[in-house]
Amino acid sequence: xxLTLQTFPTVADAARLLAGDPAARYLGxxxxxxxxxxxxxxxxxxxxxxxxxxxxxxxxxxxxxxLGASVTMAAVARHPELAFLAPAARAVGGPAIRNMATVxxxxxxxxxxxxxxxxxxxxxxMLDIDETSIPAEDFFASRQSYGRSIIRFASxxxxxxxxxxxxxxxxxxxxxxxxxxxxxxxREEGGKxxxxxxxxxxxxxxxxxxxxxxxxxxGQPLTAEGIKPALAAALEGTAPVTDAIASxxxxxxxxxxxxxxxxxx
Amino acid sequence: xxxxxxQFSLNGADIAEFVESGVTxxxxxxxxxxDMSAKGGCHQGTCGSCSVxxxxxxxxxxxxxxxxxxxxxxxxTAGLAESGVLHPLQRAFxxxxxxxxxxxxxxxxxxAKALLDRNPSPSREDVVEAISGNICRCTGYxxxxxxxxxxxxxxxxxxx
Numbered sequence: 514x515x516l517t518l519q520t521f522p523t524v525a526d527a528a529r530l531l532a533g534d535p536a537a538r539y540l541g542x543x544x545x546x547x548x549x550x551x552x553x554x555x556x557x558x559x560x561x562x563x564x565x566x567x568x569x570x571x572x573x574x575x576x577x578x579x580l581g582a583s584v585t586m587a588a589v590a591r592h593p594e595l596a597f598l599a600p601a602a603r604a605v606g607g608p609a610i611r612n613m614a615t616v617x618x619x620x621x622x623x624x625x626x627x628x629x630x631x632x633x634x635x636x637x638x639m640l641d642i643d644e645t646s647i648p649a650e651d652f653f654a655s656r657q658s659y660g661r662s663i664i665r666f667a668s669x670x671x672x673x674x675x676x677x678x679x680x681x682x683x684x685x686x687x688x689x690x691x692x693x694x695x696x697x698x699x700r701e702e703g704g705k706x707x708x709x710x711x712x713x714x715x716x717x718x719x720x721x722x723x724x725x726x727x728x729x730x731x732g733q734p735l736t737a738e739g740i741k742p743a744l745a746a747a748l749e750g751t752a753p754v755t756d757a758i759a760s761x762x763x764x765x766x767x768x769x770x771x772x773x774x775x776x777x778x
Numbered sequence: 779x780x781x782x783x784x785q786f787s788l789n790g791a792d793i794a795e796f797v798e799s800g801v802t803x804x805x806x807x808x809x810x811x812x813d814m815s816a817k818g819g820c821h822q823g824t825c826g827s828c829s830v831x832x833x834x835x836x837x838x839x840x841x842x843x844x845x846x847x848x849x850x851x852x853x854x855t856a857g858l859a860e861s862g863v864l865h866p867l868q869r870a871f872x873x874x875x876x877x878x879x880x881x882x883x884x885x886x887x888x889x890a891k892a893l894l895d896r897n898p899s900p901s902r903e904d905v906v907e908a909i910s911g912n913i914c915r916c917t918g919y920x921x922x923x924x925x926x927x928x929x930x931x932x933x934x935x936x937x938x
Contacts, residue, residue, distance in 0.1 A: 516800030517780055518845050540843070544823050547802065547841040551821035560800060560843065587835075607911015608889065609829050609836040688910035 516550055518560040527563040528643070528663050537561045539663055541583060541618035544610055568617075568665060571595070579668040582617025586629065589616070597677045601632035601696065604681040607688045617664040620652065624718050624754050625690040628681055631720045634712035635696035636669040636677060653719045673698050680775045681714075682767065684758065691715050692759045693768050695775050699730070706730045706739075711772070715764055716751040725749035726772065740776045744769040786847045788813060789857020797844050804828045804839035807854065815856035815884040819913075826912030829885035830854050836892035855884035858891070866929040866936070867891060876925035878916035885912050890926045898933055900926070 518540070521527040531537050537559040540546050546560065568583035573594045580589065589595055589602040590611065605614055605628055619629040620640070630653070638649045642664045649667070652659060678697045683689030694714030700707050709730045711723040725746035733739035753764035781796040788811055795810045807813045807830070819825035821840045828840040831853040858865035867887050870876070877883040886909055893900055893908035900908070905926045914922060 515798055518782075518800050518843055520845070543841045543843065543846075544838075547843065548822050550800075551802075551840065562846075606823070607826065608892065608908060609826060609838045609911050610823055612835045612837055613841065687907050 516558055516560060518562065521561070521563045522565065524563050524565050524568065524663050524665055527561050530561050531661050531663070534559060534561075539661070541615040542585065542613040544606070544614045545618055545622060563663075573671065576671050577668055578671050578674055579666050580616045581666055582615060582664040584616045586611040586614050586616075586619070589629075594671075595674070597674045598632060600679045600681075601629050601677075604628040604679070604691075604694070616667055620649070620664060620667075621656065621660075625692075625715050625756060625758050627720060628691055628694045628714055631694045631712045631714040632677060632679055632696040633667050633669070634720045634722060635698050635710050636673050637698075637710055638667045638669040640667050641665040650722055653721070656719055676700060678775050678778070680771055680778075682771050690758045693753075693764055693771055694720075695768075695772055697775060699735070699776065701735065704734050706733055706735065713751065713768070715759075716748075716753045716768060718752070718754060721751065723747060723750070723772075730776075735776055737773075737777065740773060743776070744773050747772050782845055784844050784848055786850045786852055788852050789854060790851075793852075799845065801844050802840055803830070803832075803837075803842040803844045803847055803852070806844040807839060807852075813854050813856045815854045816888075817881055817884060819881065819885075824913070825882070825885075826889060826909075827882050827885040829888045829912065831888055831892060834892075834895065836889055853888070853891075855887050858887070865891075866932045867894070867926070870925040870929035870932065871922070874921050874925035874928055876917060876921040882912055882914040882916075886914065886922055890929065893926070894930055894933065899930055902927065 536557050538557040540560040540562040568581040570581045571584055572579040586602040586605045590599045619627055634649045639646050640652050643662045676698045681694045682692040697711045699709045709727045711727050712720055713723055714720050726743040729742040729746040747769045748765055753761040755761045780799045782799045784797050785794045793811055797806050807816055816830050816839050817827040819827035823838050823841050828838055830839045832850050867890050889909050889912050905923050
C-alpha cells in the first residue's frame with residue numbers, strides 16, 4: 514500500500530485529520546517515521562505534517578526558553594543562548610540527522626535513542642501537547658498514549674538550563690548509540706545540594722527520573738564521599754534494556770560510574 | 779495512487795516531476811531525475827550514503843519526502859564537476875585512495891562539502907565530526923579524512 518503526505522498550515526488542522534484517521538501519523542523531521550515506512554511498517558498509510566512557522570521557533574525571553582517541536586537538533590546546537598543544551602543536541606545522530614531530527618520527535622524516540630529527551634526531563638520541561646501543558650515526566654510515563662498527539666512546544670526556565678550537566682556514554686565516538694545517557698540539574702546552597710533532578714536514558718524503555726538518587730543527594734556536598742549514597746541508590750527503579758549496544762547488566766554496572774563522573778566533573 | 783507535482787532545482791537545473799505522494803527524495807532522484815549519485819544503503823538514516831544538500835544543509839534523501847523539497851535547491855555529487863573538471867573534493871578522494879568500492883563516496887563527499895562550505899579550514903576533529911554520520915566499510919576512514927583535509931588545503935591555495 515502506498516503512502517500519502519498531507520500538509521496543513523496549522524497544528525489544529527493537522528490534529529483534526531489525525532483524530533479522524535487512524536491510519537495517519539504525524540511527520541516531524543522524518544528520521545523516525547519515514548524510517549519505519551522504509552522498513553515496511555504498514556500500520557499507517559498517511560503522513561500528516563504542518564508548516565506552522567511557530568513550531569520552528571526558539572524563544573528565549575523573560576527567563577524562560579521555549580523550543581518549538583519542529584526545531585531541529587542543529588538549530589538548538591548553534592543557538593547562542595542555548596550553549597548549555599548543545600551537548601545534548603549534538604549527542605543526537607550525525608550532522609545530517611541533526612539537520613532533520615526535531616525536539617518533538619526526539620521525545621518519541623525509543624531507547625537507545627532520545628538523548629535530547631533525557632535533557633528535557635532533567636530540565637523539568639513542560640510540554641504543550643493537545644491544547645494542554647504537561648510535565649515531561651508525565652509525558653514519558655504514558656508516552657504510548659500520545660502516539661497520535663502533536664507536541665507544540667517544550668519550555669523550561671533558563672536558570673535550570675544553565676545548571677544542566679549532560680553525559681552520553683557510547684562505544685563509538687563521535688557518533689554512537691547510547692550505552693547510558695545522564696542529564697542532571699543540581700542546585701547547591703552553602704556547599705550542599707539543595708535541589709537535584711537527574712534523568713537517565715537507556716535505563717528503561719524511555720527516559721526516566723532517578724528519584725532515589727536525587728533524594729540521596731539532598732543535603733550532601735558534591736564530593737566523592739558526599740555522592741556515595743546517591744550512587745548506591747542510582748539503580749533503584751531502573752529497568753535497563755538489553756540491545757545490540759549493551760546488556761542490561763553492563764548498563765547497570767557502568768551507570769553509577771558515569772553518574773559519579775557527571776556529578777563530580 | 780495520487781500523483782503530486784514536485785518542483786525544485788537539482789544542481790542548478792529546474793526539475794518538475796509528478797511523483798506518487800509520500801515517495802522519498804532518494805527515489806525521485808534515482809528513478810525520475812536520473813541522478814544516481816546518491817545511494818540507497820540502509821534506508822534508516824544510519825549509513826549516510828544517500829546524503830545530499832538541501833538549501834545548503836546536509837540531509838538524508840532516504841528519509842526526506844520529495845514533496846517537502848518543493849522550491850528547494852538540492853545538490854548532489856553528480857553536480858560537483860564543472861565542464862568536466864572534478865571538484866577539489868572529488869580530486870582529493872580519487873588521488874588519495876579515499877574511495878574503494880565507492881558506495882559511500884557520494885555521501886562522504888556531500889558531508890565534506892557541507893563542512894567546507896561553512897568551514898574552509900577545518901581541523902581533523904571537525905572532519906571526523908562532519909563524516910560521523912557516514913559509514914565506510916572499506917577504507918578505515920583515514921584516507922577519507924586525509925582527502926578532505928587535502929581538499930581544504932587545495933581550496934585555500936586556489937583562493938590565495
